[in-house]
Amino acid sequence: MELLRGIHNLNAQHRGCVLSIGNFDGIHLGHKAVLSRLVLEAERLQVAATVMIFEPQPAELFSGDNAPARLSRLRDKFVQLAKQGVDRLLCVSFTHKFANISAEDFIEDLLIKKLDVKFLVVGDDFHFGYQRQGDFKLLQAAGQKYGFAVVDTQSLLQQQQRISSSRIRDFLALGELQQAASMLGRKYSITGRVGHGQKLGRTIGVPTANLLLKRRVSPVCGVFVVSILGINGKTYQGVANIGQRPTVQGIRQQLEVHLFDFNADLYGLQLEVVLEKKLRDEVRFDSFTQLKIQIDKDIQLAREWHQLHADKS
Template structure:
């Protein structure tokens, strides 16, 4: 799958495509249905299937720490979109200059002149351009004038509700991992490179692999039984997602204690799937209390995998 970073990197060879635009946060089953339609358009028109998304996500740019919790980082989105068969992703840098672009300018200069979009799929509530003045109706009108077929996505339903990133965030925040999985079509996971932490886990007798969350707001918090992958190794463990309140931490981390594992994996890429929420994160008065609780968490997590 080809990744184009920024409008300035769209070249002449990228002219001519079928396109969908959105955040694709989580790349859930609703998104998968959109991609299915995109691939059908690509086959019909014999043009590359193309997804346009934004970094940061628009609400992150405008609302900062008050933005909705992000489900997936860009790297994870790209991996999931590639698995769905997308040929090309255009990642737009969402900055003040882009936010100030008039809706009509975006359609005529970017979608038509640069990309030569033949078929465009967006949500019927899609808004874009300066002060969000552009909408589906504008796209339909301009599309008819510019020979660009414009259609809206149909809502995909699971659990008697419309599948959406918002609903998945609510399920994750409530610890309802199975409900989230049903809507995502895959287990919820966090991935990244293993970094050096405070080494507090090692001092307590529970060595951890640490991953920076690299998002303004994380949708999950607490202690979880997890399945992890490093390279081709599938591993099991218990993880804490939070800011270590016992140590008065301020930076949220994913900390994974892998069972019966002592290899040095600093700098390696780790994929961590959350299997079951065990408890909320809490502050302990003493390290003895914390150590005892971690031991209980390890036991509970091992029971999830039948390892006791």
């Protein structure tokens, strides 16, 4: 799948496509229904199946740390979209300048002149352009004028209970991993590159791989049973803490994962940490000794969980 970072990288070869626009946060089953239709239309019209997303997500630009927790980073979206058969991902830099483009210019300059859209799928509540003046009706009128079909995602998702990123986010915040997985179509996971931490875990015999969470707010927090992918094609078992680590005066959100029966250098590796079960919330302990006692309990519970589910995974 081709990744285009910015509108300025569009050229003549990118004209003529079927297009869907949105955050696609999490790439859940609802998104997959849209993408399936998109790919079918692309094959029918013999053009590229293209997805347009924004970085940062609009709410993150306008609301900052008060924006909803993000389910997936750009890299995660790229991986999942590629699995769905999308040909091209256009990542638009969402700035205040871009947000101030008029709805009419968005349609004429981007959708028509630069992309020559043949088929468009957007959310029925999709708004765009200066002060969000563009809406689905305006796109329908443009489709009639320029000759492309416009459909909304609601027409593609004939479901009793609509799947949404916000509902998945709520389930994750409550530690309801199974409900979140049922909407995602897969277990929720976090990916990231292993960096250097404080190395405090080594002092108590519990070395951890530290993944810096490159997002404003994490949708999950606490201690989890996890499976770890990305090491020599194998799946490893472990336990992870996601949060600010209050006992050691942590100041930023971080994912610390302890791999069972593993002793090798992981620095620089891109890992995927799959959340299997939430054990408890993150709490502050009065001493490092108390923290060590609780970590030992967490490890024992996580090992027992993995042993119990070894034949079911």
